[in-house]
Amino acid sequence: MMRELKDYLVFVARCAARTLDGDWRYLLWMTALTAAALLGLNAYCKQLAAGLMVTGMSDQVSWGLYIANFTFLVGMAAAAVMLVIPVYVYKDETLHDVVILGELLAVAVIVMCLLFVTADLGRPDRFWHMIPFVGKFNWPISMLSWDVIVLNGYLALNAHICGYLVYMVYLGRKPSKLWYLPFVFLAMFWAISIHTVTAFLYVGLGGRPFWNSAIVAPRFLASAFTAGPGFLILTLQVIRRVTDYKVTDKALMMLRNIVQVSMVINVFLLFCELFKEFYTDSAHVASAKYLFFGLHGHHGLVGWIWTAMALDAAALVLLMLPLSRSLKYLDLACLLAIAGIWIEKGMGLVVPAFIPTQLGEIVEYFPTLNEWLICAGIWAFGMLLYTLFLKMTIPVLTGDLRPRQ
Amino acid sequence: MNDGPEQPDGGAGGMTRAAFLAAVAASATAATAAALSPLKDVLDLPSLEEFLQQHYKELSPEEKKAVLERIAKQVKKDYGVRANLSDPPPIPGVEFGYALNIGRCIGCRKCVHACVKENNQSRNPELQYIRVLKMRKGSIDVESSEHHYEGEVPEAGFYYMPVQCHQCRKAPCVKVCPVKATWQEPDGIIVVDYDWCIGCRYCMAACPYYARRFNFAKPEIPAGELNADMAYLSNRPRPKGVVEKCTFCLQRTREGKYPACVEVCPTGSRKFGNLLDPDSEVSQVIKNKRVYVLKEEVGTLPRFYYYFDL
Numbered sequence: 001m002m003r004e005l006k007d008y009l010v011f012v013a014r015c016a017a018r019t020l021d022g023d024w025r026y027l028l029w030m031t032a033l034t035a036a037a038l039l040g041l042n043a044y045c046k047q048l049a050a051g052l053m054v055t056g057m058s059d060q061v062s063w064g065l066y067i068a069n070f071t072f073l074v075g076m077a078a079a080a081v082m083l084v085i086p087v088y089v090y091k092d093e094t095l096h097d098v099v100i101l102g103e104l105l106a107v108a109v110i111v112m113c114l115l116f117v118t119a120d121l122g123r124p125d126r127f128w129h130m131i132p133f134v135g136k137f138n139w140p141i142s143m144l145s146w147d148v149i150v151l152n153g154y155l156a157l158n159a160h161i162c163g164y165l166v167y168m169v170y171l172g173r174k175p176s177k178l179w180y181l182p183f184v185f186l187a188m189f190w191a192i193s194i195h196t197v198t199a200f201l202y203v204g205l206g207g208r209p210f211w212n213s214a215i216v217a218p219r220f221l222a223s224a225f226t227a228g229p230g231f232l233i234l235t236l237q238v239i240r241r242v243t244d245y246k247v248t249d250k251a252l253m254m255l256r257n258i259v260q261v262s263m264v265i266n267v268f269l270l271f272c273e274l275f276k277e278f279y280t281d282s283a284h285v286a287s288a289k290y291l292f293f294g295l296h297g298h299h300g301l302v303g304w305i306w307t308a309m310a311l312d313a314a315a316l317v318l319l320m321l322p323l324s325r326s327l328k329y330l331d332l333a334c335l336l337a338i339a340g341i342w343i344e345k346g347m348g349l350v351v352p353a354f355i356p357t358q359l360g361e362i363v364e365y366f367p368t369l370n371e372w373l374i375c376a377g378i379w380a381f382g383m384l385l386y387t388l389f390l391k392m393t394i395p396v397l398t399g400d401l402r403p404r405q
Numbered sequence: 406m407n408d409g410p411e412q413p414d415g416g417a418g419g420m421t422r423a424a425f426l427a428a429v430a431a432s433a434t435a436a437t438a439a440a441l442s443p444l445k446d447v448l449d450l451p452s453l454e455e456f457l458q459q460h461y462k463e464l465s466p467e468e469k470k471a472v473l474e475r476i477a478k479q480v481k482k483d484y485g486v487r488a489n490l491s492d493p494p495p496i497p498g499v500e501f502g503y504a505l506n507i508g509r510c511i512g513c514r515k516c517v518h519a520c521v522k523e524n525n526q527s528r529n530p531e532l533q534y535i536r537v538l539k540m541r542k543g544s545i546d547v548e549s550s551e552h553h554y555e556g557e558v559p560e561a562g563f564y565y566m567p568v569q570c571h572q573c574r575k576a577p578c579v580k581v582c583p584v585k586a587t588w589q590e591p592d593g594i595i596v597v598d599y600d601w602c603i604g605c606r607y608c609m610a611a612c613p614y615y616a617r618r619f620n621f622a623k624p625e626i627p628a629g630e631l632n633a634d635m636a637y638l639s640n641r642p643r644p645k646g647v648v649e650k651c652t653f654c655l656q657r658t659r660e661g662k663y664p665a666c667v668e669v670c671p672t673g674s675r676k677f678g679n680l681l682d683p684d685s686e687v688s689q690v691i692k693n694k695r696v697y698v699l700k701e702e703v704g705t706l707p708r709f710y711y712y713f714d715l
Contacts, residue, residue, distance in 0.1 A: 020426070034433065034436075035436070038436050038437060038439075038440040039440070041437075041440040041441065042439070042440040042441075042442075042443065045440065045441055045442070045443035045444045046443040046446075048443070048444065048447055049443050049444065049446035049447045049448075050446070050622065051620070051621050051622040051623060051645045051646055052604075052619070052621045052646065053530065053621040053622040055621075057621070058621075059532075059609070059615075059617075059618050059619055060615075062606040062609040062610060062619060063606065063610060117605075120605065120606075121603055121604050121605055121646075122602075122603070122604020122605075122606070122619065122620070122645070122646030122647055122648075123602065123603050123604040123644075123646045123647060124603075125450075125451055125456065126584075126601070126602075126603045126604075127603070129460075129584040129586070129601060129603055130583055130584055130603065135460075135584055136460045136463070136584050136585045136586075136601070137583070137584065137585075138582055138583050138584060138585045141580055142580065142581050142582055142583045142607075143581065144581065144582075144583035144605065144607050145583045148583065201607075204581075205577065205581070205610060205611050206577065206613065206703040206704065206705075207577060207611060207612060207613025207614075207700070207703055207705075208610065208611075283546070283548075286548060296548075353610075354610075356548055357615050358612065358613050358614055358615040358700075359536060359538060359547050359550070359552070359568055359614070359615045360538075360546070360547030360548035360549070360550055361552045361615075
């Protein structure tokens with residue numbers, strides 16, 4: 001047992017040593033990410049000292065960019081399942097070699113999610129109150145307590161799957177099914193659950209008609225399965241350009257199919273929501289009206305949402321056209337879709353539910369520079385983490401890194 | 406510290422590489438230190454005792470006593486006032502209810518300010534539990550109401566609707582709290598343990614009545630204005646980063662007094678009492694007047710009623 005543990009630690013250490021190696025592009029990329037992450041840390045320290053008053057949030061709009069990013073990223077993490085299902089359920093080998101890269105992304109992204117939630121807390125020093133059995137956990141009643149469980153569980157599942165499979169490749173051994181298949185299948189359902197629970201966080205509130213809609217969870221999943229695989233399409237091309245790892249065009253085209261279908265469903269569900277809101281035209285439409293057209297002379301989100309609509313529409317058209325079989329246009333479509341969905345799920349879903357307030361007051365939300373810096377810092381840290389994971393894993397996958405004889 | 410065998414390539418190239426890595430490590434450390442420097446302004450770091458403090462309901466009588474003493478000491482230090490800090494329990498057989506005469510309220514906001522004073526709410530940033538809506542006669546749409554009206558009251562053509570915590574029987578705020586930092590007491594009052602709240606503000610998202618407030622900064626109260634009669638679950642000074650709300654002035658009402666807003670109201674629009682006592686004023690109002698609750702459709706079953714005379 002001790003010996004195996006030692007071997008595993010040697011493996012991790014040798015992988016980690018690889019992260020110190022790289023050409024100038026790698027060093028530049030890592031330096032830039034580190035600098036951005038430190039800027040974010042600096043901004044966060046300011047927030048710790050002064051309180052959340054350094055943000056644009058208020059009693060009226062009590063959640064903002066942090067929770068918006070959190071919501072978007074939970075979707076990105078869940079999207080790994082779209083690679084897992086074809087490979088493990090349908091035994092389709094096209095995506096076999098990239099599944100692990102999707103799971104690594106999930107790990108990095110969940111860490112970002114946890115950081116965003118922490119950034120939003122007024123009392124991060126009391127995080128231990130949320131630890132089951134140690135603090136006082138309102139489970140199963142509070143949806144947020146569910147979120148704590150599913151997010152950390154998903155992190156653990158994916159970390160285990162990646163750690164185990166990559167180690168087996170390193171050893172040149174066939175992985176034992178017992179050690180990963182049950183976890184892979186569990187992670188499949190778990191992935192759906194993280195985004196469903198995050199949707200239920202909003203859906204369950206009767207006092208916020210904008211969120212109190214059964215379609216939010218399906219919308220979340222559809223948009224996640226667009227943005228997540230879209231992000232991987234971009235990442236995989238970088239990987240195959242800067243490493244020896246083989247990523248086939250066929251794999252990219254399969255991801256394109258996934259993004260394409262998800263985007264169609266995403267836009268359709270959005271249309272259903274908008275129809276219900278605007279055709280009914282009840283008092284509940286106020287938030288949607290504020291979002292799309294402004295309300296009583298306030299237009300804070302109108303620019304955001306129409307940008308998102310334009311990006312979504314352009315991405316949809318590109319994805320539907322055969323044009324996007326060319327990687328250049330596919331990349332463009334993915335970029336547009338990711339940006340569009342980021343706005344739609346963030347500024348477009350979290351913020352408008354607070355405007356107007358429960359008592360009809362309109363207070364707008366404008367994120368502060370400090371808030372933006374914290375967000376950028378967390379994104380940079382997440383990308384840094386993902387780069388490190390890739391840098392550790394890919395030499396093993398290409399057979400470059402093997403045990404010393 | 407780390408001069409281990411990390412240099413398999415060795416030789417002159419290894420030296421420059423080591424020097425390079427050392428330079429990188431040094432600058433990274435310096436940059437991290439610079440990034441962390443705002444932490445020197447953190448003045449309200451919890452003591453170990455505060456950090457480890459258990460949830461209100463888990464405290465033994467001795468622990469609770471120690472906590473109350475610690476808070477009183479802190480109040481003395483911060484405000485130079487000897488606090489009369491207690492933890493009055495709910496009275497058996499009492500369920501508090503509130504009734505507000507929507508036809509009589511003149512919108513003077515005396516209740517708002519009495520509440521701020523009684524409950525030691527932050528003056529800067531300004532924090533108030535009661536919001537008075539100026540509504541156009543003939544309209545029940547809160548969206549067309551005015552929240553920040555000024556000038557003479559009452560103004561012709563308008564009526565006024567004060568809103569505060571409705572102490573709901575089915576309270577969404579209690580349901581959503583991930584750490585049970587807010588709960589409903591046996592007398593119906595919904596309280597917050599300010600020493601347990603993690604500041605996630607989910608309860609604020611859940612509340613249909615805009616009744617909860619968050620301490621975005623450290624609350625400021627002029628030392629001379631502090632109300633020294635305070636309770637653990639209500640009006641003791643709050644730390645930064647936690648949620649607070651109306652508690653029907655439990656530090657008063659559990660001692661047999663009226664809430665500050667009831668006492669100060671010049672028109673007698675505010676009625677308060679025991680819902681379980683059929684002869685109490687509030688029970689009589691509910692029985693005999695035209696009564697309604699706000700946003701009945703969200704199903705929260707408030708203990709706060711609006712009524713009007715015929």
